[in-house]
Amino acid sequence: MSSGRHFLQIPGPSNVPDRVLRAISYPTIDHRGPEFAELGLDVLDKLKSVMRTESEAVIYPASGTGAWEAALVNTLSPGDRVLMFETGQFGTLWAGVARDLGLEVDFVPGDWRSGVDPAVVEERLSADTEHRIKAVAAVHNETSTGVTSRIPEIRAAMDRTGHPALLFVDTISSLGSVDYRHDEWGVDVTIGGSQKGLMLPPGLSFHGISAKALQAAESAGLPRSYWNWGPMLASGAGGYFPYTPATNLLFGLREAVAMLHEEGLERVFARHRRFAAATRAAVADWGLEVQCRVEEEYSPVLTAVAMPDGHDADKLRTAILDHFDVSLGAGLGKLSGRVFRIGHLGHLNEPGLLGTLGAIEAGMRLVGIPYRPGGATAAAEHLADTAA
């Protein structure tokens, strides 16, 4: 039994605000009644405001992984080719989903320290003169590495080739934390999830859908029922769902997006960038290295920290959890044991971040990681110097 409120500083699920926790505890209502219709229309509007789209959106009672699958089955046919990228664990897993569904994946290898290279996108599409590639799929923020991909540059690269492939973007760990523009950036399917920047528990996932994607759905041949946009959009127009939605999480969605707008999206994004910079200041001060090697691709959402050789990240994480009640993210896949990940997203303030960094500093001392003391103080100074 420990005292104090647990610090959930994994890169998602993020700390759910009390307001949202209370909202999801409202008594469940009739999903076919008039009160629900108002809720349904409201959350779709609110979701679109965060995705910055005036096109269509749907909300699935499902995890983000389901929305990955849904993007594919609504738009593609068996054997279709998709251009995907090994930006890290999640780029890799998404490619696995595509293969499971009978798609062919052009998988661009990566170093897990940088995002999708727009030049490679351009090169691959240019080479695909027969237009066998039906979609390009990129992860906006790679949660396993703390690296963002530059979606507008990818879009520009695609446009330069004149290739008709659809653009799918996974914003599961960026939506609500990082500037994102579905319409302006010409994304065809935006995939989001509830449990990161949207500050909700997991259990909802989202699509923003372009007109071009809707057209693709008309001839897509993969079997689909639960994920099918058609009934979702038809019911959604009236604020309803074709099957029972996850009502209580929708109460939370309404509240969470209201909170984002009360703070102001621009201020939310600036706060994430500022906290990420303070975190990197601490890491640098400790004499450690950040996993992301491209400065303009630093994630505002999380920072993956590389361990000194011969030191196990999971041993450190366990000590910090057991002794100081802070959860940090593990290294995933290829990075297992080699990095730990600090989530600094969602509902977070300065002392929340400083407490996390202080506990990491204490943990490194406790388990004997070689580091230079003072990172917590360096972060505090960064925050003081950038206070509004």
Add this chain to the structure above:
Amino acid sequence: MSSGRHFLQIPGPSNVPDRVLRAISYPTIDHRGPEFAELGLDVLDKLKSVMRTESEAVIYPASGTGAWEAALVNTLSPGDRVLMFETGQFGTLWAGVARDLGLEVDFVPGDWRSGVDPAVVEERLSADTEHRIKAVAAVHNETSTGVTSRIPEIRAAMDRTGHPALLFVDTISSLGSVDYRHDEWGVDVTIGGSQKGLMLPPGLSFHGISAKALQAAESAGLPRSYWNWGPMLASGAGGYFPYTPATNLLFGLREAVAMLHEEGLERVFARHRRFAAATRAAVADWGLEVQCRVEEEYSPVLTAVAMPDGHDADKLRTAILDHFDVSLGAGLGKLSGRVFRIGHLGHLNEPGLLGTLGAIEAGMRLVGIPYRPGGATAAAEHLADTAA
């Protein structure tokens, strides 16, 4: 603005107990940490205790409709034939899911007033000498009509034929409210949902899975990823999930099943039968007719009440909602406007039921439905005479 707590007397989602609402508002935890593993193992155990299985179970972050789909894609291949039944709206919708996925449906027509006829099952399977039918799919409790199907008799009918078809049973609106036995009854895939007898908000669905179903999964050819049992069972053995689960609903599941066991499953089932009988006593006293025409198939979960000719059920429902703050279920599909449905399931006590029936009686008077006064009193007498 009305005063008082809304009476959610639709046949699901049912009234979520405060204990469960508070449980789902616990702060979200790390779904990869040790505290989660305990939760994961515990909820799987608890789920199995309600399904009465010692075989396998999985929990999907999805609505029941998703678990319908999941049962099919895990066990069947394109073009496989499934024997399904028009017991009502939900039997009909499930057949639609099967067709969407590329299966062939043998659809037995029905009158929406009775359950699956075991004799028909026996006849159809006997006639299928080539074993082209791969599965029989029945809805245990038809939420649209208030009729249960007699699963043990269906199983016996199947057994008599020696046919190898799998047996799928939808217990979405019966699990936790009506006696059900996955193992003893020889069910291959039990499909459950959170928002009915399990007293949770919607957003979780469940499978109980027999060894025979697991074997079928090995050769099943429908594409699958999100619903795939393989990774779910592999992760589940350690209390984890292959992708982010709906953590907060799992907190609720733990609490809700604990409540069922505190009351005692047998007592829970007896309470549902007693409340259903009290409701039918009221309906009879009013001089109205119950939709279910087979006495041994009366649903303990809900009662669909047929309207006198020329009277619109939805007008009555709207008046009761607007004036007396009680939500009742609409007639679905073929029964639209012709019945209203009283949910008497889940977290409900005597005054909750009597208040519902009293409000219906007041509503009938208000909108001018011809009825004999006194149903509320008849139900009270039934409850007095059957009090423990």
Add this chain to the structure above:
Amino acid sequence: MSSGRHFLQIPGPSNVPDRVLRAISYPTIDHRGPEFAELGLDVLDKLKSVMRTESEAVIYPASGTGAWEAALVNTLSPGDRVLMFETGQFGTLWAGVARDLGLEVDFVPGDWRSGVDPAVVEERLSADTEHRIKAVAAVHNETSTGVTSRIPEIRAAMDRTGHPALLFVDTISSLGSVDYRHDEWGVDVTIGGSQKGLMLPPGLSFHGISAKALQAAESAGLPRSYWNWGPMLASGAGGYFPYTPATNLLFGLREAVAMLHEEGLERVFARHRRFAAATRAAVADWGLEVQCRVEEEYSPVLTAVAMPDGHDADKLRTAILDHFDVSLGAGLGKLSGRVFRIGHLGHLNEPGLLGTLGAIEAGMRLVGIPYRPGGATAAAEHLADTAA
């Protein structure tokens, strides 16, 4: 372990709305910080709006009994005489408080079936030519009997005598449920509590204070510290308290009064009168008698029902609690075992009331009370015929 939400139908504490329960669970804040000051000013304003006063008000972190004491110690001196009335148990207890504090009580006996008689007030004050009576203290709604006293008529009687006595009114069980006007009715100290019509848990009590009462406080000689208006009013002007207030209950007060205003005070009062009339319709239909014998003094808040001779009210209440999960109020003091009290106040809707009455009807059948069946139906008909 019973299922369903408990029906708390005692005449207070009343059923606390979920919105208020959630409000009192907000994280506690600094009672010396700027956020608190806004809360403090807001709740004082809201309280005055319900008391209908533009004079002063204070909020005590204390039960209503404390506010009884506080009214006396702020305005009176040892040996002062107070005119008090045996309207029932609470009138009697308040007189006891006065005696405990060293005051002299002129206690007018009563029959526990009617309110304060304005003619007696006039007679007693007229006879007090030396003005030894310093205050007249009346209970607006006697919670032990279901009888209201007619405050405006009491005021008029006092005015006719020209006697300078202060007028204290206990509105603990009426405030927020029954029309009340501190300023218009010329009350000097209004005493309120949180747990009845204000729909909060117990723990807060209130004063509305006239200018004349404030003046009396200047020369009052009873020792006082905790209850002292001086520091309360001085701090309250800035939204603060002289000592730590019951912050979380204040969160609830803000929400509860907001709910009253959303419904509209006039509609709230009308709802209480309508539910009381429906309850009396049930009682009459059962062939039982209401304790209040004066029609214009029927309480909108509760109905005390007299038991047939030879039948124990507490045995009935226990059966209803044990079998049907409804709490009713016991007979107090002289009425112990002879009446039960039905609370129909606060956060209540039609099915809530009908469920209560249905459970009482079932309970009477269960324990063998002689009654005519049909009260629950009679109440339903009253509600149907008076639906807006």
Add this chain to the structure above:
Amino acid sequence: MSSGRHFLQIPGPSNVPDRVLRAISYPTIDHRGPEFAELGLDVLDKLKSVMRTESEAVIYPASGTGAWEAALVNTLSPGDRVLMFETGQFGTLWAGVARDLGLEVDFVPGDWRSGVDPAVVEERLSADTEHRIKAVAAVHNETSTGVTSRIPEIRAAMDRTGHPALLFVDTISSLGSVDYRHDEWGVDVTIGGSQKGLMLPPGLSFHGISAKALQAAESAGLPRSYWNWGPMLASGAGGYFPYTPATNLLFGLREAVAMLHEEGLERVFARHRRFAAATRAAVADWGLEVQCRVEEEYSPVLTAVAMPDGHDADKLRTAILDHFDVSLGAGLGKLSGRVFRIGHLGHLNEPGLLGTLGAIEAGMRLVGIPYRPGGATAAAEHLADTAA
């Protein structure tokens, strides 16, 4: 609108645990019913376990200030003399309460940097050969200064004189955070409050009562009603209260003390001492001074930090609140503007403390307080070196 959970680091109210917030949001129950009796007996037992008494205890629906008053009115008579101490603001205020009630106060002046001097107690009592002093009243933990008084040494001093005065101890800000023993230390009235170490919102206060104090109550002449031990103890024996208790706060009390026992009182006290030491390590590292000048009297509950000359503590506190969302305690009375107070009590873990200290360090940089950087890191090192 800020993001993240507010850090309430004043020396009380302390951060209320979610478990306790949820507990106080349970639906209010009948305070005269059987479920309440169980609660009432349980919370009295639990309270005694924290006070470490097997004598009597009462729970008031009131703030701590009320319990100050209650201790006096239950045991003393007008004109009685009480020995009190200027340990800081709260010692001073309590003396004011005594004077308000008509008692005579022997007030021992102090420097606001040290606790009650046992030698002075001995001297004053020895000089009081006529036994006009009826009680000695000490504050165990002076919340205004961060200084504890050594109660066992005070008791020993009293015993040495053979003087019959009662011993009253205010444990409002120590109970549940600092080792305390009502019986073993021979205290006659222990005064506690809910909102500090007991981790509840404000609104409850407590007495532990010795047999000697009960005897004193029999002849005590101050008028009393609300605070009267007699009816409280009589009702309390059955788990009830003489008037409506603050039920929902009692739900919280049950949960909060359960949490203390789950952690273990000894571990709770050790945690408080360890966090206080880490805080002083930070203060020392910053080059600032702690208000308490006696090492064995350092408070485990809070640390008051003296500002460098010419710097305003409130300006710093405001900046930290506005920019970093941390509430700190102001200097009170004589110390206004000259100290700020860091609460490190109650429900707190290492990152919670480190976040607080980090925010203070950032705040000092922001407003230009002269300090040596590194305090946050010094505290982290202390915590690492003392981790279990």
